[in-house]
Amino acid sequence: MNTPSPQQTDVAAPRPAFARWLSTTNDVTRRFLSAGRIPGLINIAGGLPAPELYPAAEVAALARRAIEEHPQETLGYGPIEGLPELRDALAARFTTAELRLGRENVLVTTSGMQGLDLIGKALLEEGGLIAGQFPTYLGALDAWRPRRPAYRNLLLEEPKFDAFAAMAGAQFVYTVPNFSNPSGRLVGLPMRQALVDAAHRSGVWLVEDDPYGALHYDGAPLPRLLDLSARCRPGRSYDGPILYMGTLSKEIAPGLRIGWVIGAPEMIEALTMAKQGSDMCTSGVTQRIALAALESGLVERLRPAIVDLYRERRDALCAALADHLAEWFEWEVPVGGMFVWAVARDPALDTDRLFQAGLEAGVCVTPSSVFDPAGRNRRALRLNFTLNPPDRLAEGVRRLAAAVRVMAKKD
């Protein structure tokens, strides 16, 4: 049998086709990653934390102790839903006088991204309808693409926006109320209440994705949709329509890949069945590190330094924009999160082209088209302010302004 078989050449044998959704996806993330390797490039495209904030020494010590003291839990298979103690700790973290949560309300996920994937698996048939804020998080579009869903835009800023009508027929509603990616916008309290009321009336699941909830630079946080929903149904364990998603990626480090979904027990059950066939369970090593980080108060101790650093960087980015790009773009100063959303004053300015011109000028930004399921929005840019120190942000904006000028001259 060492002799090659007579059918050794399969050059002509056609392979089965890849699933159709793969032809509708894009390589934006890949392009960003390869752009990151260009020497000297200033990357204000991604959504990356400041790596100097990673508490490496503390996490290293927590990791060693977690494995030594809990060898079975860290190294064995664990429950699909997550380690019971971590689920309890997360339930406790979000419990309030009005919101009663138990372990049965919590699913640990392998990153926030996995939570989006599982929600799609549990709720979407091919072509199912999702109502959402657009532009929206690229990763959410990626997670749901294999189901080739239909999208309906929630026009939250329209004066006559009717939340109930906007939810009709949707499998779920996707929102990022705190400092939405990419727009950086905060959904105000009246709209939060309107969304929650409409979800209660319609029964539609309402996803509250909150990766940036801890990154609040001015004033006090607004109530979560989850909290507002609990107020409508006082005195009982949570069984409402909100699916609250969080992650430790911005509070400790993305490399742990630890997120969670909080919701009604029936939904946690469905997501658990979806997780069973996705990765069986999240690593006990990273779950135990997360639990220790929550229990030891590490997360709370880190927060002030993170918030202070990011506030300073937000201010630096916005100052540089005012100095160099106000002629071409307008933006709101975000009160939290990681991004400034800059919209071109001239509707003819094509930010897909500006993305390319920026690369040639030594700066990488994110064009708005990638946040639009239809890919048509080409008038805005998402600019990240968390990764780079102020002087790099200023230099990045100068390069971007130079690229705009070159583009304007060509036109």
Added chain:
Amino acid sequence: MNTPSPQQTDVAAPRPAFARWLSTTNDVTRRFLSAGRIPGLINIAGGLPAPELYPAAEVAALARRAIEEHPQETLGYGPIEGLPELRDALAARFTTAELRLGRENVLVTTSGMQGLDLIGKALLEEGGLIAGQFPTYLGALDAWRPRRPAYRNLLLEEPKFDAFAAMAGAQFVYTVPNFSNPSGRLVGLPMRQALVDAAHRSGVWLVEDDPYGALHYDGAPLPRLLDLSARCRPGRSYDGPILYMGTLSKEIAPGLRIGWVIGAPEMIEALTMAKQGSDMCTSGVTQRIALAALESGLVERLRPAIVDLYRERRDALCAALADHLAEWFEWEVPVGGMFVWAVARDPALDTDRLFQAGLEAGVCVTPSSVFDPAGRNRRALRLNFTLNPPDRLAEGVRRLAAAVRVMAKKD
């Protein structure tokens, strides 16, 4: 807005339906987990490694050093495909004189289970056809259930089995050539060659899932399908139809959740797009631990103790079966892996009922129905020999024999 809104009761509001596949799934895994909490129960149902073999002290030290020495790689976002050094180490591990592998042939997955999920995402439309060995791994059925695929049974043991015909029209073929779960069977060399030839001729993707490849108790391992495929096309980097899947769950510990897929670069690209929307990237912490375990030789050092312990336990289980159950069941002694597949001599013996009777007698086994996509095979049991020491295995078999006798009397 602290006043509850008028629509506070949503008791009557119907929720959108869950995806249809959820009604076709089962809670077998959940039942096993809860059975595991019954005091005194002997669990020979699962596929769990012997926890006393977990190298906790070594992994704890590797984890601490990994995070201290590589804070960015462990704690930041990493490339979707996996850390380049880990991909290189895995490529090197499987490279031979005939099989040329580079980084572009390797995807790191968050457990072997994720590899199965990604293959489904990349290749299956709703209702797509999978050809596979049945009975088959329950986790594979779980992974593909959201696409509600059709299955065709590869009857490898039939004298007139025609591999080429059996593959026609399938999106992919799923095989576990080494000590298949649940049957424990080894696919022999002529059939391996026949499968590889048919995949080359037909172009159909051929999945070689190999979680147990290192657990070989008698004689030498047979060549992998991947190796046989490379022999057909000497002198070039691998671009054939085999998708080889592995995991560190049986070689180090399941809690790391580190697996891999090796295949043609075009397939690795497609799986990478699927992984982008599944969990973005695998934890840098667990990837760096895995890399250190491979580079330091820990995996190789652990193997003899694992193989010796499991061989002894296999022999103990088979001896107990011969002593207590030969009247009712027949089985082959497996030359590797984790399972004995015991088939009832009497076709009327219902192993779903025996599963329940076993629980009452204090032993948990796996009935064959869960490994059959149609749930119809109720004549066999899967018995695990890796988790329990010999005396517990013997006691478990005695309890099982008692349960069979009680059932036989009732009938």
